[in-house]
Amino acid sequence: xxxxxxxxxxxxxxxxxxxxxxxxxxxxxxxxxxxxxxxxxxxxxxxxxxxxxxxxxxxxxxxxxxxxxxxxxxxxxxxxxxxxxxxxxxxxxxxxxxxxxxxxxxxxxxxxxxxxxxxxxxxxxxxxxxxxxxxxxxxxxxxxxxxxxxxxxxxxxxxxxxxxxxxxxxxxxxxxxxxxxxxxxxxxxxxxxxxxxxxxxxxxxxxxxxxxxxxxxxxxxxxxx
Amino acid sequence: xxxxxxxxxxxxxxxxxxxxxxxxxxxxxxxxxxxxxxxxxxxxxxxxxxxxxxxxxxxxxxxxxxxxxxxxxxxxxxxxxxxxxxxxxxxxxxxxxxxxxxxxxxxxxxxxxxxxxxxxxxxxxxxxxxxxxxxxxxxxxxxxxxxxxxxxxxxxxxxxxxxxxxxxxxxxxxxxxxxxxxxxxxxxxxxxxxxxxxxxxxxxxxxxxxxxxxxxxxxxxxxxxxxxxxxxxxxxxxxxxxxxxxxxxx
Amino acid sequence: xxxxxxxxxxxxxxxxxxxxxxxxxxxxxxxxxxxxxxxxxxxxxxxxxxxxxxxxxxxxxxxxxxxxxxxxxxxxxxxxxxxxxxxxxxxxxxxxxxxxxxxxxxxxxxxxxxxxxxxxxxxxxxxxxxxxxxxxxxxxxxxxxxxxxxxxxxxxxxxxxxxxxxxxxxxxxxxxxxxxxxxxxxxxxxxxxxxxxxxxxxxxxxxxxxxxxxxxxxxxxxxx
Numbered sequence: 095x096x097x098x099x100x101x102x103x104x105x106x107x108x109x110x111x112x113x114x115x116x117x118x119x120x121x122x123x124x125x126x127x128x129x130x131x132x133x134x135x136x137x138x139x140x141x142x143x144x145x146x147x148x149x150x151x152x153x154x155x156x157x158x159x160x161x162x163x164x165x166x167x168x169x170x171x172x173x174x175x176x177x178x179x180x181x182x183x184x185x186x187x188x189x190x191x192x193x194x195x196x197x198x199x200x201x202x203x204x205x206x207x208x209x210x211x212x213x214x215x216x217x218x219x220x221x222x223x224x225x226x227x228x229x230x231x232x233x234x235x236x237x238x239x240x241x242x243x244x245x246x247x248x249x250x251x252x253x254x255x256x257x258x259x260x261x262x263x264x265x266x267x268x269x270x271x272x273x274x275x276x277x278x279x280x281x282x283x284x285x286x287x288x289x290x291x292x293x294x295x296x297x298x299x300x301x302x303x304x305x306x307x308x309x310x311x312x313x314x315x316x317x318x319x
Numbered sequence: 320x321x322x323x324x325x326x327x328x329x330x331x332x333x334x335x336x337x338x339x340x341x342x343x344x345x346x347x348x349x350x351x352x353x354x355x356x357x358x359x360x361x362x363x364x365x366x367x368x369x370x371x372x373x374x375x376x377x378x379x380x381x382x383x384x385x386x387x388x389x390x391x392x393x394x395x396x397x398x399x400x401x402x403x404x405x406x407x408x409x410x411x412x413x414x415x416x417x418x419x420x421x422x423x424x425x426x427x428x429x430x431x432x433x434x435x436x437x438x439x440x441x442x443x444x445x446x447x448x449x450x451x452x453x454x455x456x457x458x459x460x461x462x463x464x465x466x467x468x469x470x471x472x473x474x475x476x477x478x479x480x481x482x483x484x485x486x487x488x489x490x491x492x493x494x495x496x497x498x499x500x501x502x503x504x505x506x507x508x509x510x511x512x513x514x515x516x517x518x519x520x521x522x523x524x525x526x527x528x529x530x531x532x533x534x535x536x537x538x539x540x541x542x543x544x545x546x547x548x549x550x551x552x553x554x555x556x557x558x559x560x561x562x563x564x565x566x567x568x569x
Numbered sequence: 570x571x572x573x574x575x576x577x578x579x580x581x582x583x584x585x586x587x588x589x590x591x592x593x594x595x596x597x598x599x600x601x602x603x604x605x606x607x608x609x610x611x612x613x614x615x616x617x618x619x620x621x622x623x624x625x626x627x628x629x630x631x632x633x634x635x636x637x638x639x640x641x642x643x644x645x646x647x648x649x650x651x652x653x654x655x656x657x658x659x660x661x662x663x664x665x666x667x668x669x670x671x672x673x674x675x676x677x678x679x680x681x682x683x684x685x686x687x688x689x690x691x692x693x694x695x696x697x698x699x700x701x702x703x704x705x706x707x708x709x710x711x712x713x714x715x716x717x718x719x720x721x722x723x724x725x726x727x728x729x730x731x732x733x734x735x736x737x738x739x740x741x742x743x744x745x746x747x748x749x750x751x752x753x754x755x756x757x758x759x760x761x762x763x764x765x766x767x768x769x770x771x772x773x774x775x776x777x778x779x780x781x782x783x784x785x786x787x788x789x790x791x792x793x
Contacts, residue, residue, distance in 0.1 A: 119430040119439055124423065131422035135678075142674045145667045152663070156656055187739045188657060192664065195605055199671055202598060206678040214685055221418040224379055225432040225476070226407025228400050313380050316414070 121231075125239045128215075139207045140247040146196035146203075147251025147288050148258075153192040154288075155259050157185045158281035197295045200244075204299030208240050212303045212310075220312035233304055240300050248292035252285060325388075326355035326515060327376055327484070332385035332395075334371055334538075345371040346382070347538035353517065355483075358510040360526040361519045363535035369519035372535070373486045376517060377410045378402040390483065407432055411477025415489035417469040419461040419476075425468075426457040429475045440479065447475040451505065467498030474505065485509060487518040491525055503528050577703075581711040591683055592715070598679050599719035602672040603765050604727030609665040610761070611731055611751040612739075616658045669764075677772035680712055684776045691780050701781050708777045709770055716769025720762050728753055 129136045160182055212219070219232055259278045334346040345368045353359055361369045374380035375387050378394045379402075387395045394405055406412070419428050429444040448457050451471040461469055470490065477485055487506070491499035503525055510516045510530070518525055526532050534541040585592045684691075694704050736751050 118441065119427050119434055121434050123427070124420075124431070124434060127422045127427075138674050138677070142671045145671050149664055149667055152660055156660060184739070185657075191735065191738055195608070195668070198601065199605060199668070199675070202601060202675055203671065203678075206598070206675055206682070210678060210682055210685070213682055217418060218420055221414070221420070222431065223403065224377075224406065224412050224414075224418075226403050226405075226410070226480075227432065227435065228403035230400075231435055313374060316379075316418075 121235055121238070125235060125242065129239060129242060135207070135210065136243060139203055139243045140250065142203045143200055143244055143247025143292070144251035144254065146200045147248045147292065148255045149192055150196045150288050150291055151252055151255030151284055152259075152262070152278070153189045154284050155255070155278040155281060157182075157189045158284075159279040160185050162279045193291060197291055197298075200292065200295035201299035204240060204244055204296050205302050206299075207243060208236065208300050208303030209306070211236060211239065212306050216310070216315050219307065220310075220315035223312040224316060229308060233307055236307060237300055237304060240303075241296065244292055244296045245289070248289055252288045255288075256280060256284075325352040326357075326390065327351075327353040327517075328388045329372070329375065330386050330388070332372075332375060332382040332387060334368075334375070334380070334382050344538055346375070349385070349539050351533065351540060353515065355515055356510070356513050358507070358516040358528075358530040359518065360529035360532045361517065361535055362521070362526055362532055363541070366537075367535040368538040369535055370488050371538075373488055373517060373519050376484070377412055377486045378405045379412075408480060409482050409484060411480070411482040411485040413470070413473050413477050413485065413487035413490050415492040417461070417466075417473045417493070419469055419472055421461055424458045424460055425453060425464065425472045425475075428461070428472050429479055431476065432479055444475070444479060447478050448472070451475050452501075465498075466494040467502070470494055470498070470502060471505075474502070478509070482514070484515045484517065487516070487520075489520055489522075490518060491520065491522045496524065499524055577707050577710055580707060581714060585711065585714065588683075591686070595679050595683060595715055596719045596722060599676055599715065599765075599769065600722040600727070602675050603720055603723035603761065604731070605668050606665070606672055606764070607723060607727055607753070607757070607761055608731045608735055608751070609661060609668050610757055611753050612735070613658065613661045613665060614754060614757055615750045615752040616654065616661065673768050673772060676716075676768050677776060680715075680769070680773045681776035684708065684773070684780060688780050695781075704781050705774075705777060708781070709773055712769045712773025713766060716766050717762075719769070720765040723765075724758065724761070 219236070222232055222235075223229060259280060262278060329349050329351040332346050332349040333344070335342045335344050337343075343366075345366075347368075349368070349372065351372075361372065363369055371380060375382060375395075376389065378389075378397065381395050381402075385395070386393055389405075389409065392405070394402065397405060420431060423431070425448060426444055429447060430439050430441070433439045445457065448454065448471075451474055453468060453471055453475070456464060456468060461472070464472065470493075485506075490502060490506070494502070499522065506516055506518070506525075507528055516529075518529065520526060691704055694707075695701070699707075731751055732753065
């Protein structure tokens with residue numbers, strides 16, 4: 095009756111696997127499939143994060159552009175230089191304001207997406223726990239999928255921002271201000287700064303849904319729905 | 320075998336739930352012993368505590384008082400992490416509503432409990448699905464499977480870790496009677512291989528083919544009757560074959 | 570207080586009251602979003618309107634008499650501060666548009682959460698004989714209520730913050746260079762109400778259309 099699978103059978107399995115079935119199935123596959131299933135939401139969350147990242151990049155390069163504009167200026171009297179630094183201070187204030195704004199909104203986007211995940215997939219998460227996957231691992235999976243959305247968005251926004259800076263420099267200024275404004279300039283530290291803002295926002299935003307998971311009992315979810 | 324070393328023993332277990340302002344006593348001093356290789360049907364009206372008992376044995380729930388001992392291990396005293404490990408290695412859960420993951424294919428659903436392992440037993444998942452008769456539908460998502468097929472995927476998933484105990488909560492509650500019959504036959508087959516099956520059910524079809532029937536009411540055993548006591552458990556055979564037997568087709 | 574009628578509005582109201590925590594979270598979330606919308610647009614308004622009627626003469630702030638009168642000493646500074654204003658203004662327009670987009674998404678998500686939690690309820694209502702349109706009306710009404718309450722919160726708690734804190738933060742340490750005073754004209758107040766109501770209703774509609782359209786039986790038993 096019972097016998098271990100013969101060599102012919104295992105080889106036939108391998109052949110079938112070769113025709114498109116993956117031989118491995120890991121939590122990463124699981125997360126990617128879930129993001130793909132909810133692709134409209136994934137795209138919306140990602141593009142929201144991207145838009146906020148883009149704003150951060152834009153205002154930071156405006157600040158950098160201002161700094162660049164005057165860095166070569168040597169013939170300015172010291173009194174004027176002082177006043178210029180004050181204008182620079184204003185620009186920095188704007189950068190802080192926009193950073194704070196994108197941080198808070200990004201955190202809201204992340205926590206919203208996280209809460210949707212936790213609410214919509216509560217059966218799924220409870221089932222995973224009933225099947226013997228420990229709570230830290232479930233939390234890991236949810237935070238990994240949130241991190242993918244977040245860093246995907248930050249990457250998109252930063253790259254888009256860096257690509258658009260030369261374009262914006264010409265188009266939007268001429269449209270709105272008859273070509274009089276400050277040149278935007280690229281600042282390499284922007285890249286890690288925008289990822290830092292993203293990380294901070296993610297940490298703030300993800301905490302609520304993750305606490306939700308940690309405190310939920312799989313039993314109650316499976317029983318009451 | 321009543322020397323305190325039964326395979327599963329439930330001792331004076333009390334469990335209460337808060338529902339709104341009142342407390343409901345789901346289990347009220349439950350005492351029960353289940354032998355290894357038994358196939359038990361838990362019968363009783365809704366609210367008799369069948370599901371609660373299954374969850375206790377499966378380590379999903381812990382009792383307020385009393386103890387649940389499985390394989391000499393007191394699971395009521397394990398912490399959450401240890402219980403997750405216990406569930407993963409010893410228990411296979413089959414739910415009434417299947418609880419499959421909608422975005423994953425049948426094959427991937429079977430692999431979910433072991434996805435964090437370094438080397439998930441891919442071939443075993445394929446074999447299990449072939450065994451439950453789903454060889455042609457491994458790449459289908461649950462939305463494209465019928466109720467019976469979903470339940471078979473759930474059964475394959477419960478078996479992926481080769482558990483000693485399979486717990487099924489109303490396994491035939493959401494499928495037609497022809498499919499239900501096939502699924503009960505499959506349970507019987509698994510039981511013949513030495514798995515201890517415990518099923519909470521209303522279905523006469525299921526209880527008729529169980530080895531023992533335990534009737535519950537209001538959180539305790541009303542009547543526990545062993546239908547057949549001969550053990551046709553081929554433990555040695557089961558171990559030799561690694562717990563897997565292929566269904567002979569045709 | 571005894572209610573004699575029971576209609577769609579009382580249904581929505583009693584739901585909002587009973588499910589207080591969720592309602593509060595939704596309102597707080599949407600209020601923050603609306604407050605940010607108010608912030609960016611009031612700054613834009615402030616920049617556009619200060620300087621009086623001569624605004625149209627030219628956007629270069631240095632050219633406008635009275636608006637930046639502290640710049641009489643250095644011609645260069647006038648030009649620079651004018652350029653800074655212009656840059657800020659054009660990018661603020663972009664910012665407002667993006668905050669609007671993100672705000673819409675946040676609202677949609679928030680509405681989607683509350684609809685998702687009530688799928689079972691939608692199924693029951695449909696099973697009891699309410700038409701798709703009626704269920705939809707119920708949810709749209711509720712979305713509009715939430716939008717309105719959030720707007721009130723944003724206006725009454727957000728405006729003082731915007732007018733004081735934001736303008737302080739922006740103009741910190743630079744009063745003598747140029748000064749951006751956020752302004753909140755009536756047009757902005759009314760406009761923000763319209764935008765908030767439109768966004769919350771549209772997002773509720775999008776979030777509800779699929780659950781309401783699908784089979785009530787499936788809705789009452791959503792586990793796969």
